[in-house]
Amino acid sequence: MLDADFFRRWMTATAASVDREAERLTALDSPIGDADHGSNLQRGFTAVVATLEKEAPDTPGAVLMLAGRQLVSTVGGASGPLYGTLLRRTGKALGDAAEVTEEQFTDALRTGIDAVMALGGAVPGDATMIDALVPAVDALADSFGAAKTAAEEGAVATTPLQARKGRASYLGERSIGHQDPGATSSALLIAALLEAAGE
Amino acid sequence: MKMLINVAETVVADALRGMAAAHPELTVDVENRVIVRRDAPVAGKVGLVSGGGSGHEPLHGGFVGPGMLSAACPGEVFTSPVPDQMVRAAAAVDSGAGVLFIVKNYTGDVLNFDMAAELAEEEGIQIAKVLVNDDVAVTDSLYTAGRRGTGATLFVEKIAGAAAEEGAPLERVQALARQVNENSRSFGVALSACTTPAKGSPTFDLPPGELELGVGIHGEPGRERRAMMTSSEIADFSVHAILEDMNPRNPVLLLVNGMGATPLLELYGYNAEVQRLLGERGVPVARTLVGNYVTSLDMAGASVTLCQVDEELLRLWDAPVKTPGLRWGV
Numbered sequence: 001m002l003d004a005d006f007f008r009r010w011m012t013a014t015a016a017s018v019d020r021e022a023e024r025l026t027a028l029d030s031p032i033g034d035a036d037h038g039s040n041l042q043r044g045f046t047a048v049v050a051t052l053e054k055e056a057p058d059t060p061g062a063v064l065m066l067a068g069r070q071l072v073s074t075v076g077g078a079s080g081p082l083y084g085t086l087l088r089r090t091g092k093a094l095g096d097a098a099e100v101t102e103e104q105f106t107d108a109l110r111t112g113i114d115a116v117m118a119l120g121g122a123v124p125g126d127a128t129m130i131d132a133l134v135p136a137v138d139a140l141a142d143s144f145g146a147a148k149t150a151a152e153e154g155a156v157a158t159t160p161l162q163a164r165k166g167r168a169s170y171l172g173e174r175s176i177g178h179q180d181p182g183a184t185s186s187a188l189l190i191a192a193l194l195e196a197a198g199e
Numbered sequence: 200m201k202m203l204i205n206v207a208e209t210v211v212a213d214a215l216r217g218m219a220a221a222h223p224e225l226t227v228d229v230e231n232r233v234i235v236r237r238d239a240p241v242a243g244k245v246g247l248v249s250g251g252g253s254g255h256e257p258l259h260g261g262f263v264g265p266g267m268l269s270a271a272c273p274g275e276v277f278t279s280p281v282p283d284q285m286v287r288a289a290a291a292v293d294s295g296a297g298v299l300f301i302v303k304n305y306t307g308d309v310l311n312f313d314m315a316a317e318l319a320e321e322e323g324i325q326i327a328k329v330l331v332n333d334d335v336a337v338t339d340s341l342y343t344a345g346r347r348g349t350g351a352t353l354f355v356e357k358i359a360g361a362a363a364e365e366g367a368p369l370e371r372v373q374a375l376a377r378q379v380n381e382n383s384r385s386f387g388v389a390l391s392a393c394t395t396p397a398k399g400s401p402t403f404d405l406p407p408g409e410l411e412l413g414v415g416i417h418g419e420p421g422r423e424r425r426a427m428m429t430s431s432e433i434a435d436f437s438v439h440a441i442l443e444d445m446n447p448r449n450p451v452l453l454l455v456n457g458m459g460a461t462p463l464l465e466l467y468g469y470n471a472e473v474q475r476l477l478g479e480r481g482v483p484v485a486r487t488l489v490g491n492y493v494t495s496l497d498m499a500g501a502s503v504t505l506c507q508v509d510e511e512l513l514r515l516w517d518a519p520v521k522t523p524g525l526r527w528g529v
Contacts, residue, residue: 026398034277034417035398043275072314077252077278077307081314119310166306169344170337170419 001099006196007063008052013192015045021188028181032168037079037181044075044083060100064091078166079182082116082129083189089115106140113137120165127161127168127175132186144194151190155183200394200401207396211253211273218260222523225263226291232284234260235270239292245363245372246270246292249301249356250285251308252277254395254496255416257524258352265529266520267360268301276395276496277417279307285315289324297325297369299376301355303348304332305417327369329376331355333383333504335444336413336422347415350454350493350504351383354516357525361518375515379506384445386437387502389414389421389458393495412436416458416495416502430465434472437503442480447507450485452516453477454504459494461501466490469501477505485513492524 018025022038029037048067057063068088072080090112094100100108113133122128132154139150156179163175166182204210212229219227226235240246249259250272259271269292274280289298298319302312309330316326331348359376367375389411392401395418402418405411410433413422428436455470457463470489477484485508493502508516519528 030398030402031404032419034419035395035402036275036278039397040275040278073281073283076274076281076311078305078310080279080281080307081310120306165344167344167417167419170347170415172422 001101002060002105003099004058004060004063007060009196010192011045011048011052011063011067013195014189015049017188017192017195018042018045018185025181025185028179028184032163032171032175032178033181034167036077037185040075040077040079041083041185044071044080047074059094059096059098060105061091061094061096064088064094067091078120079185082120082182085119086112086116086133088112102140106137109137109140122165125161126164127158127180127183128163128165129180129182129186131155131158131161131180132183132190136186136190144197148187148191148194151187155179155187158183200399202394202396204396207399210396211275214253214256215273218523225523228287231287232273232280233270233288233291234263234273235288235291236264236268239269240294241269242294243296243366244294245296245367245369246289246294246298247301247356247360247363247372248272248285248288248292248298249352250274250280250288251303251305252279252417254393255494257491258493259356261524262353262356262522264520264522266364266518267356267522267525269298269363276397279305279311282311282315282318285312286318286322289315289319289326290322293324297327299359299363299369299372300326300328301352301359301376302328302330303352304330304345305347306344325369327373329355329359329373329380331380333380333385334415335384335386335440336415338422349387349416350385350456350502351380351506353454353488353492353525354383354452354504354506355379357520358512358515360520361515364518375512379512382445382507383504384441385502385504386440387414387416387421387458387500388412388433388437389495389498389500390427391460391499393418393459393498395496410500413440414498414500416493418495418498430469431472434469434476434503438473438476438480441503441505442482445505445507447482447505449507449509450483450513451477452506452508453484453487454492454502455487455489456493456502456504457491458498458500458502459491460497460499463490466501473503486516
């Protein structure tokens with residue numbers, strides 16, 4: 001069973017990993033975007049950790065909804081609403097249970113990903129965060145480790161794709177050959193699940 | 200890259216403190232990042248709120264004041280502001296007549312303004328939106344996020360602002376804003392990339408002997424790269440790209456806009472070439488604006504924007520405006 005503490009650890013581990021990888025995310029965003037993906041997410045997840053400490057929400061759903069709201073309020077750009085919606089809608093789907101099963105979390109995450117697709121209009125293959133998240137949630141039934149691997153492979157697999165959403169799409173064919181920064185940060189988020197589980 | 204800053208993290212806040220000191224006619228909330236004209240809300244007047252990433256100054260904060268925007272929300276450099284800022288701005292300027300959000304067509308701006316519109320409406324503020332998407336360099340709109348909002352934003356903010364100042368209702372202000380956008384087209388070129396404070400090095404790599412055609416205003420590369428051309432050749436390429444997409448029957452407003460690091464001397468020379476070409480193509484120019492208005496940090500280059508106007512739009516363009524970045528008739 002996964003409790004509020006598990007989801008708090010998930011957010012803390014994500015923040016630490018975004019901190020470590022901020023420069024790499026920004027470097028990926030430089031040739032096809034505007035070189036700020038790392039710093040924007042860093043600002044957002046730092047604020048998430050601070051607000052979770054301050055407000056101490058006590059259910060899994062409340063943790064993720066608060067984290068999502070905080071991202072919307074601090075990140076800006078497209079990443080703020082997209083990541084914010086992912087966590088908010090996942091949290092909302094978890095309801096107010098004190099603990100949830102891994103199956104319940106998988107279903108809720110799928111709801112969150114669907115909401116991101118509806119908001120941003122991206123589908124798999126558009127070279128966006130969806131390309132890491134969809135394979136990850138499909139693999140989540142096996143294990144957190146399998147989800148991590150699937151997300152990382154999904155992110156790498158955006159390299160030969162032409163971006164069809166977001167700022168990289170303006171480059172047309174010139175976006176081919178670059179790993180998508182959003183898919184890369186999504187893989188960090190999924191990998192942090194493994195850390196939160198202490199596996 | 201040397202910059203006249205303290206640290207990258209405080210660039211936006213520092214600029215806002217400086218704006219507050221320079222412009223007592225504006226209320227600048229540095230902490231919440233909202234710039235509002237001091238007399239807001241003006242009784243019975245529709246509010247105009249715009250915003251976007253910082254780095255395009257004087258857009259948008261420099262266009263706050265009588266005859267133009269009621270408020271602006273600056274985001275981080277090249278990053279859309281957040282919904283909280285927009286809701287705060289809407290609440291500050293709403294007199295009960297409603298608020299028009301002027302949104303440049305970038306994924307981040309669109310998503311954040313959409314969320315803000317929902318939240319503001321929950322607070323009882325009537326919101327209308329207009330999307331600015333004038334950049335003809337983006338051809339394959341079906342498979343991208345669509346055309347970008349660039350120079351036409353200035354025309355939309357000025358003309359809609361004049362209508363609101365005269366007391367036009369929200370529906371009318373929105374219709375005029377849409378009319379301006381639909382009749383506007385832009386094309387930009389970069390002679391150098393720009394450098395964001397957070398990164399400290401150029402956002403893309405443009406060799407010294409080359410230029411980027413069809414560039415956006417965020418340091419994102421454009422549609423094509425060529426060996427450096429003369430002002431006359433660049434004007435020819437840009438005007439041709441615009442007139443392939445519009446066929447003005449009425450006179451146009453012309454904006455020859457610097458990207459930030461191109462001297463006025465060069466911009467006026469470029470304007471001469473653009474006007475010569477428009478003359479040859481039989482496009483009458485009603486008004487011309489030359490200068491740095493919709494910039495991209497320290498990028499060198501220029502964009503051309505044409506807006507086809509009727510008598511009413513021209514009258515609203517000529518109406519008095521009093522902002523830090525645009526001022527006449529007062």
